Amino acid sequence: MRSQAMFFKARAGDKLADRQLQANLGKAKSRFVEGRAQAVADYDAAPGADFEALRDAASAIRDRVLANLDVWLETFEDKARARGAEVLYARDGAEICRLVVDIARRHGVTKAAKSKSMLSEEAGLNEALAAAGIEPVETDLGEYILQINDNEPPSHIIAPVFHKSKEEVAELFARTHHTPKKDDIAGMAREAREVLREHFMSAEMGISGANFLIAETGSAALVTNEGNGRMVTTLPKVHVVVTGIEKLVPTLEDFSTLMRLLPRSATGQRISNYVSVLTGVKGEGDLDGPEHLYVILVDNGRASLVGTEFEPMLRCIRCGACMNHCPVYQSVGGHAYGWVYPGPMGSVLTPLYTGIGNALDLPHASTLCNQCGVVCPVKIPLPDLLRKLREKQVELKLRPWRERFALRLWGWVASRPALYGFAARTAVRYLSRLAGGADRIRALRAAPEWTAGRDLAAPEGRTFRELYAERVRHEGRTKR
Amino acid sequence: MTEEKMRVGLFVTCLVDLMRPRIGFAALRLLEAAGCEVVVPSTQTCCGQPAFNSGDTRVARALALKLIAEFDGLDYVVVPSGSCGGMIRAHYPQLFDDDPAAAARARALAARTFELTDFLVSVLGVGGVPGDFEGTVTYHDSCSGLRELGVKAQPRALLAHMPGVELKEMAASEECCGFGGLFSVKFGDISTRVVDRKCDNIRATGADAVVLGDLGCMLNIEGRLRRRGDERTRVLHVAEVLAGED
Numbered sequence: 001m002r003s004q005a006m007f008f009k010a011r012a013g014d015k016l017a018d019r020q021l022q023a024n025l026g027k028a029k030s031r032f033v034e035g036r037a038q039a040v041a042d043y044d045a046a047p048g049a050d051f052e053a054l055r056d057a058a059s060a061i062r063d064r065v066l067a068n069l070d071v072w073l074e075t076f077e078d079k080a081r082a083r084g085a086e087v088l089y090a091r092d093g094a095e096i097c098r099l100v101v102d103i104a105r106r107h108g109v110t111k112a113a114k115s116k117s118m119l120s121e122e123a124g125l126n127e128a129l130a131a132a133g134i135e136p137v138e139t140d141l142g143e144y145i146l147q148i149n150d151n152e153p154p155s156h157i158i159a160p161v162f163h164k165s166k167e168e169v170a171e172l173f174a175r176t177h178h179t180p181k182k183d184d185i186a187g188m189a190r191e192a193r194e195v196l197r198e199h200f201m202s203a204e205m206g207i208s209g210a211n212f213l214i215a216e217t218g219s220a221a222l223v224t225n226e227g228n229g230r231m232v233t234t235l236p237k238v239h240v241v242v243t244g245i246e247k248l249v250p251t252l253e254d255f256s257t258l259m260r261l262l263p264r265s266a267t268g269q270r271i272s273n274y275v276s277v278l279t280g281v282k283g284e285g286d287l288d289g290p291e292h293l294y295v296i297l298v299d300n301g302r303a304s305l306v307g308t309e310f311e312p313m314l315r316c317i318r319c320g321a322c323m324n325h326c327p328v329y330q331s332v333g334g335h336a337y338g339w340v341y342p343g344p345m346g347s348v349l350t351p352l353y354t355g356i357g358n359a360l361d362l363p364h365a366s367t368l369c370n371q372c373g374v375v376c377p378v379k380i381p382l383p384d385l386l387r388k389l390r391e392k393q394v395e396l397k398l399r400p401w402r403e404r405f406a407l408r409l410w411g412w413v414a415s416r417p418a419l420y421g422f423a424a425r426t427a428v429r430y431l432s433r434l435a436g437g438a439d440r441i442r443a444l445r446a447a448p449e450w451t452a453g454r455d456l457a458a459p460e461g462r463t464f465r466e467l468y469a470e471r472v473r474h475e476g477r478t479k480r
Numbered sequence: 481m482t483e484e485k486m487r488v489g490l491f492v493t494c495l496v497d498l499m500r501p502r503i504g505f506a507a508l509r510l511l512e513a514a515g516c517e518v519v520v521p522s523t524q525t526c527c528g529q530p531a532f533n534s535g536d537t538r539v540a541r542a543l544a545l546k547l548i549a550e551f552d553g554l555d556y557v558v559v560p561s562g563s564c565g566g567m568i569r570a571h572y573p574q575l576f577d578d579d580p581a582a583a584a585r586a587r588a589l590a591a592r593t594f595e596l597t598d599f600l601v602s603v604l605g606v607g608g609v610p611g612d613f614e615g616t617v618t619y620h621d622s623c624s625g626l627r628e629l630g631v632k633a634q635p636r637a638l639l640a641h642m643p644g645v646e647l648k649e650m651a652a653s654e655e656c657c658g659f660g661g662l663f664s665v666k667f668g669d670i671s672t673r674v675v676d677r678k679c680d681n682i683r684a685t686g687a688d689a690v691v692l693g694d695l696g697c698m699l700n701i702e703g704r705l706r707r708r709g710d711e712r713t714r715v716l717h718v719a720e721v722l723a724g725e726d
Contacts, residue, residue, distance in 0.1 A: 009667070016669055327656045331673040365667060367660025367674070368533060369623035390535030399535070407531050411539030414494070415546060417523035424498055440706055449668025454675070454703030457499065464492050464501035468520055 001121050001153060004338035005350045005359035012336040012365070024165045025333050032159075032324040035268020036375065043264060051264075058261050059378040061254045062315035065246075069306060072215045072248045073297065079218025083280025085293040090242075092300050093123035099296055100125060100207065100240055101132045107238045107292065109134055109204040115224070115232040116140040117209030118157055118318065119242045119298050121340040122353070125207070126151065136207075137199040139228040141192055145169055148176045155334030157341060158266050158320040163333045196228065206232035206290065210243040211318070212258065213295070216251045219279040220295065223262060223272050233278055239290035241278075245297045246314040252277075258317060261377040266319040301353040309388055313348050315378040322372035322382060328365055337362065344372035344382040351389055357398055363389035421465050428459045435459075485517040488599075489554040491547070493564045494526040495695035503695070506723035507560040507596050513723075514604050521550040529567040533661050537575065544572050545582065548589050556603065557593040560719050562625020562694045563661075565595040570628040595625055596719055597693060601634040607641060611724035614644035615688035617716075620678065620701065621654045622694035635693060635718045645721070650681040650690075659700035675704040682713060689714035691721055 004011065015021055040051050065072050077087045090096040096119065104112060112129060114120065114136055126147075129136040138147040142160035146152040149172055154160030161169065166185060173188055174181040177195065182188050208229060210220035220241045222229045233239050249255050255277075263269040282289030305311055323329040323343025334342035339350045339359070347362040363386045372382040393399050413423050434441045435458035444451045488511055492504040511518045528543030547568070551557045559565040569590045576583035600606040617639065625631035632654075639645050658664065658674025678701060682690045690713060692698055702715035 012667070012670055016673055327658060327674045327677075328667075328670055331670050364663065365670070367623065367656050367658060367663045367671075369656035369660065370627045371623075371654075371656065374627060387533060387535065390533070391537055392535070394535040394537075403534070404536075407534055407536045407539055410526070411528075411531055411536070411542060414525040414528075415542055417525060420525045424494075428498055440703075447665045449671075450665050450703070452668050453672030453707065454700065455706045457699055457702050457706075459499050460501055462501065464497040464504040465522070467501050468492075468504070469522070 001124050001340055003350065003354045003358055005354065005362055006338070008336060008338055008359075008361040008365060011338060012332040015332040015336045020165065020168070021163055021333055024163055024168075025330060027165075028159070028162050029324065029330045032267065032320075036265060036321060036324070037268075039264040039268040039270065042270075043260075054257070054260055055377055055379050057257055058317075059315055059380075061249060061257060062317075062378050065248050065250060066306060066311055066314050069245065069248070069303075072250060073245060075215040075250075076213055076218055076248055079216065080280070080295055081218070083218055085218065085280055085295050088294060088296045089245075090296050090298045090300070096120070096123040096242060096296060096298055096300075097125055097128035099294075100242070101128060101134070103238065103240055103294055104129070104132070104134050104205055107204060109238065111135045111137060111199065111203045112205040112207050113137050113139050113199050113203035113228075113232045113236060114143070115206070115208040115222070115229045116143050116160070117207065117242050118340055119209060119244060119300070120207065121154065122298075122300055123242075125242070137196070137203065139196050139199065139232055140224075141189060141226055141228075144192055144196065145172065148172065153335065153340075155342065156320060156323065157318050163335065200228075200231040200235050203232075203236050205238040205240065206234075206236040207240045207242065208233050210241050210247055210295075211262065212255055213243060213248045213297075214250075214252055214255050214277070215248055217277075217279055219277045221255055222274070222276040222278065223259070224276075225267070225269075225273040227274065229274055230276055233276065234288045234290065237290060238292045239278075239294070241293070241295045242298065243296070244302055245299055246302050246316075262317055262319050265321040265375065265377040305352060310348070310352055310385060312380050313345070313352065313385055315380055316345055316349075317378055319377055321375040321377065322380075325371045325375045327367060327369060327371070337365075344386070345380070348382060348385045348389065356389065356392055356396065360393060360398060363387075363393070421463070424463045425466060428461065428463055431456075431459050432461055485515065487519060487555045488516040489519045489521060489551040489557040491524060491527070491551065491557055491559045491564065491568075491593075492520065493559060493561045493695065495699070496560060499695065499699065500717065503560055503717045503719050506717070506719035507558065509610065509723045510596070510600060510719060511558060513610050514600060514606050516604075519554055524550050527564045527567045529564060529571075530661055532567065532571060532575070541575050544575055544586065548572070548582075548585050551589060552585075555592065556599065557589065558596055558599045559593065560596045560693070560717065562595050562622040562629060562631055563696060565593060565598075566624035566628030568593045595629050595631050595634075595693065597634040597638055597722075598629060598631050600722075601637050606638065609638055609641055609722040611642055611720075611722045612644060613642060613689075613721045613724065616646045616648050616686070617689045617691045617721070618648050618650045618682055618685040618687040619653060619718075620650070620657060620682070620690055620692040620697060622692055622697045623656050625693050626654060631693060635691070638718070638722055639691070642722070648685040648687050650685045650687075652677070652681055655681075657697045657700050659696040661696060664700060671700070672704065675700055676708075679704050679708060679710070683710065687713065689716050689721070691716050691718050693718045
């Protein structure tokens, strides 16, 4: 997927003006936010259970993996190979596409059924498959909806059609499937299932992501709410897992710890409808399972974060809680962010994976309110990372000169109390004159975006320093 | 035996200095009423937060060092702002990763710096307050005060001491108002959308005033309420309510 992150501001403006989207975002938000809050409260209500302690344990697991990522990768590789899987590495998106197309050609694949994989979005895998004459079919209900809507990108990492209303989907289905318009979700799901069933039966290859890779068993774990994940990973004779190198966890025990957090943080569920732990190829006497299993472990920028100040970002387990709780995401939705990952985690990942200079707005598109950090199941300090990216921009002189100059000037003035006092007095006089006797200023040339949406309260007329100095003088006189 | 008075430095903050001096005086009155000797260093300016949040650590460090020196030797430093208090408490120490001496001084200052209501309740155990506000209020929890300093119960406890005040909680009081410092200047339209949700929640309580502990939120919420045509709901800093008229 080509990044459009540099156009965040313009795209955000469009999204704010989209009334339908705004209505949809409002509804979806409350569902996820309240759902998580309830799930956390329920968890904490059990004797001896402590969600905070669980978050600590989970981030420790993730850190343990990242500290020795090479070792855990090797362990995984050995175990997975022993169970008949082929483990491949991909440096970037282009390499993912090449590997998957090669595998497809080797097995004479003409159609690939896909279960959601954000990495295939990073790589633009669908286009590459199509270009190679292989039909990719998205089988996640959300992803399927987007695919038939002219390959629209997902706007959320776990709820790809977060931004759409039921009515919009009903119309899309009626138009695409040439069926009468339905008004119930169950009916629409049934309709999609009927269409997709054909594809499950005829696809020679299944492509999935993995929520976790378990080193001690060489397994890929898949967490879903739809049965399609199991169809894609077991029906076709070839199964390809595409996932990031950072998705490793050492043991099944660790996996179960993370599983207490992931569904609760993501959808407010205690457990998702399906949790599949897939190990190796179909064994002798097994009724189902793929005959060929490929696990493609992808770097695409991840390895370069290991050992840096941004390493905590690699703890991410892709639950989406940060975006669900982000006031900015809630206002503009996922598409405004312009790449695969939206919200606070996307504002960190996009510049890191696609280039700091290509996503200058994203680290600033946050009020640093830290709602994201508070809900992150693995305690990623998202506001700190956003701020570090802002520092990088300043170091690399990527900020507009006006902004750099204004900050330096402010620092210079604020370091000199007498000068600061003078500047403050002048500013207050100026603002008072602008207010012209009223209690507010309606338009301010120095901050046009501020007064486009709100008034600026007029200052009281004199600064605290002036008034306090006067008081001190006055008290000195009366005391004498 | 005369008891030694606690020497408390008041960090006024630049927004209070510029926009609402009366909040600084209200804080001063509250501290004096609680029996503190209040010191207001005359050279204080800005804590460096705008530079820090913009990624300009050089400027942030210079201003931090200046403030650390100004408030040296005092028993406590009190700030009528969650975000400036959070800057000193949560962020000053990490500004000096490569300068152990400065880091130690920053940590020492951080350890004795408090947001105003937190100081009154947690350190002084204040019971009564001088204010005499009459009416229903709703409290907006500013992000830094809440999540960096744990300020939530303290202002409510102080308001509960005021017989004329009835507190009506708004929905999502912990949600950001969309100010975010320069965020509201860089992304005015997103900020407006966020503050609209806050204004809706405030209005739904029917309160006479929204009370809060941060100048940024105050200017943002007041500015949006007025632009939306709400001339009735007052927007007050908690210090003003607690201290009453001079």
